[in-house]
Amino acid sequence: MPQLAFLGLGSMGGAIARNLATAGFPVRAWNRSPDKFAGFPELTRADSPADACRGAAIAISMLSDDVAVNAVTLGPDGVLEGLAAGAIHIGMSTVSVACTTRLVQAHAERGQEYVAAPVFGRPEAARNRMLYVVPGGSEAALQRAEPVFAAIGQGVFPMGTAPQASVAKLAGNFLIAATIESLGEAFTLAEKSGIDPARLFDMLAGTLFGSPLVKGYGARMVSGAFTPPGFTIRLGLKDVNLALAAAEAVGVPMPLAELAQQRMELAIERGRAEIDFAGFMTVIREEAGL
Numbered sequence: 122m123p124q125l126a127f128l129g130l131g132s133m134g135g136a137i138a139r140n141l142a143t144a145g146f147p148v149r150a151w152n153r154s155p156d157k158f159a160g161f162p163e164l165t166r167a168d169s170p171a172d173a174c175r176g177a178a179i180a181i182s183m184l185s186d187d188v189a190v191n192a193v194t195l196g197p198d199g200v201l202e203g204l205a206a207g208a209i210h211i212g213m214s215t216v217s218v219a220c221t222t223r224l225v226q227a228h229a230e231r232g233q234e235y236v237a238a239p240v241f242g243r244p245e246a247a248r249n250r251m252l253y254v255v256p257g258g259s260e261a262a263l264q265r266a267e268p269v270f271a272a273i274g275q276g277v278f279p280m281g282t283a284p285q286a287s288v289a290k291l292a293g294n295f296l297i298a299a300t301i302e303s304l305g306e307a308f309t310l311a312e313k314s315g316i317d318p319a320r321l322f323d324m325l326a327g328t329l330f331g332s333p334l335v336k337g338y339g340a341r342m343v344s345g346a347f348t349p350p351g352f353t354i355r356l357g358l359k360d361v362n363l364a365l366a367a368a369e370a371v372g373v374p375m376p377l378a379e380l381a382q383q384r385m386e387l388a389i390e391r392g393r394a395e396i397d398f399a400g401f402m403t404v405i406r407e408e409a410g411l
Contacts, residue, residue: 126173127181128150128180130164133244134152134183135160135161138164139161147165150167151169174200174202179269185214191220194227201233209266218288218367225283234258236263239254239289240252243351253278255293256270257282257286258286291360292364297338297357300334301338301401305405308321308342313411319343341399354401355395357385361382388400
């Protein structure tokens with residue numbers, strides 16, 4: 122098994138790193154807060170991103186946003202400094218297309234390869250190796266990354282180049298936001314009409330709308346179970362903003378994304394930035410007088 126570096130042990134990254142170690146990969150990891158390592162005895166602790174990457178054939182990062190990814194990759198003692206020529210950096214974070222393009226170029230200048238491989242799935246899916254991986258990069262790099270993807274997910278859907286993989290992830294996260302918006306409106310209509318939203322949800326989930334996405338988010342919405350969050354409104358807004366930026370760059374209007382953006386901004390103004398993504402439906406209810 123090749124030596125791996127892993128950067129970022131949050132709720133998603135920690136689960137992924139643990140699954141890679143359980144699959145037999147030697148994993149040397151770094152996290153901004155060292156106290157995280159108390160829960161990961163199977164990982165070897167590194168003192169910096171560069172330290173984690175030294176000797177690694179593949180580095181994997183799962184970080185919160187463009188700022189964190191740029192700092193960990195391009196900053197002092199970053200991934201670029203520690204990773205050898207010929208090695209691969211797999212970025213699993215949801216970041217902007219511009220950030221991905223910059224990372225591809227920076228790694229190429231060092232003789233390294235960058236693969237964008239964002240994932241679909243909440244922390245429970247990460248823990249259970251049920252993620253969907255959406256990678257983009259050279260064919261050779263994707264082939265080398267296959268054992269990593271197999272150890273963490275249930276399906277791999279290549280999307281061409283690394284920037285195209287980032288666009289695919291942003292498109293998917295937009296659809297999640299749009300689903301929450303649509304369900305929020307439907308449940309609010311039912312509630313104001315005297316129908317128990319849970320009863321409507323049972324009908325929707327048992328007929329034409331029984332996808333895992335609708336079932337998962339719908340159940341949280343009708344029960345109001347927005348804590349602990351699997352994915353916060355703050356991060357959801359970040360992703361919708363990135364989707365809108367990608368759309369603007371190619372001249373695509375996305376009015377539904379703009380509506381979801383407005384809902385999330387209101388939810389954050391009302392102190393709900395850290396509740397579950399599904400919780401922005403509370404704004405829909407409030408605007409309806411509930």
